[in-house]
Amino acid sequence: MTALTAAAAPAARPAPHRGGPLRAVLRTHRAALVLWLAALAVAAVALIWLHSLGDEARQGMSACSTPPTHRLPSCAAVEAITADETYANGIAVIASLLSWAMFPVAAWAGGALTGRELESGTAQLAWTQSLHPLRWLAVKLAAPAALLTAGTGGLVLLNIRARGDGDPDLVGDWYNPDAFVSTGPVAVAYALAGLALGALAGLVWRRALPAAGTALAASLLLHHLLERHREDLWPTVSRFAPGSIDLPRSVLQVTWDTSMPHGVGISHATFHPPSHFWPLQYVESGLLLAVAGTATAAAFLLLARRLP
Incomplete structure (x- = not known):
């Protein structure tokens, strides 16, 4: 009797290996x-x-003299240096790649990370093998989020170091769109926002191609809105002066106008000095992380509502 009972009892499931879903x-x-x-x-x-x-x-961008003096090198020698062009072009390419990384991330997250697996039934198969759907989504998001944060953050640090003293003649002004995104936490926040928007699109459509297209469109819209209104994310500095105002190149000029009260020309300029770089970075990063968090919460809520 004991032997029959033992034989009829279902075999115990082996304990899942740690890190299996990952x-x-x-x-x-x-x-x-x-x-x-x-x-x-x-x-x-x-x-x-x-x-x-x-x-x-930087030597190639330095002042020169013909003939050379004890302070300035020969212009012929300076013009022979081509490293400045190679350096400037290389920095510009890296800045663009970091600034636009969210778009392939969003398309991949919508098309392959969630959309394709729901369309093909791979996700549903995983759910039947003792992997809860909400845990499945958590692992799906956590792994790429960690890789994106570490990888993008590391490249941003290397980019800042490679830019050296930030000479605008070589690497562009700090407020140029690509330079701004690629030199701060905004680059990481954009990547995470793209990941979350893509995952949400995949769960909404449950098909790879429409999800990838929707994620890409949403990312483009978000990127456009923030780039267009970046100067409004932090209060500007105002300056009044008689006549004209000469602002240094390193400031982001927002408005400039001249009025004539009592026949005297008074100029008024509003701008962002270089010291506003980090406040603008933090505010924009916060907005992007809020978008990422909202999209992630919406994805979990949508998946939970579809469960039986």
Whole structure:
């Protein structure tokens, strides 16, 4: 009797290995992981190389004299230095790549991370194998979020170091859109917002192609709105002066006008000085993280409501 009872009893399920769902995510999206790591490696090597060109590039931008003096080098010697052009172009390319990283991230998150798996039934299969749908989504988001934060943050730090003293003649003014995004936490926040918007689009459509398109469109709209209204995210500085006002190049001019009270010309300028870089970074990063958090919460709520 005891033997029959023991034989009839269902076999105990083996304890799941720790990190099983995480390994499954990395294995499923191995191609994207390899591409991301390769892109990080190439960008890191490029930034280290650009950093090594920095001093020579700055020499190429220095003042010169013909004939040379004891203070200034010969202009012929300075013009022969081509590192400044190579350096400036390289910095510009890296800045653009960091600034626009959210778009491929959003399209991938919508099309492959969630949309394709729901469309093909891979997600539903995972749910039947003792992996709760909400846990499935948590792992799906946590793994790429950690990789995006570490990778993008590391490249931003390397980019800041490669830019050296930030000479605007070489690397562009701090307020230029690509330069601004690629030199602060905004770059990471954009990537995370793209990930969350893509995941939400995948859950809404449950089909890869429409989800990728929707995620890309939402990211473009978000990027456009923040870039257009960036100067409004922090109070500007005002300056009044008789006649005209000469502002330094390193300030972001917002408005400039001249009035004629009592026949005397008074100029009024509002602008952001370089010291506003970090307040603008923090406010924009906060808005992006709020978008990411809202999209993530909406994704979990939508998935929970669809559960039986």
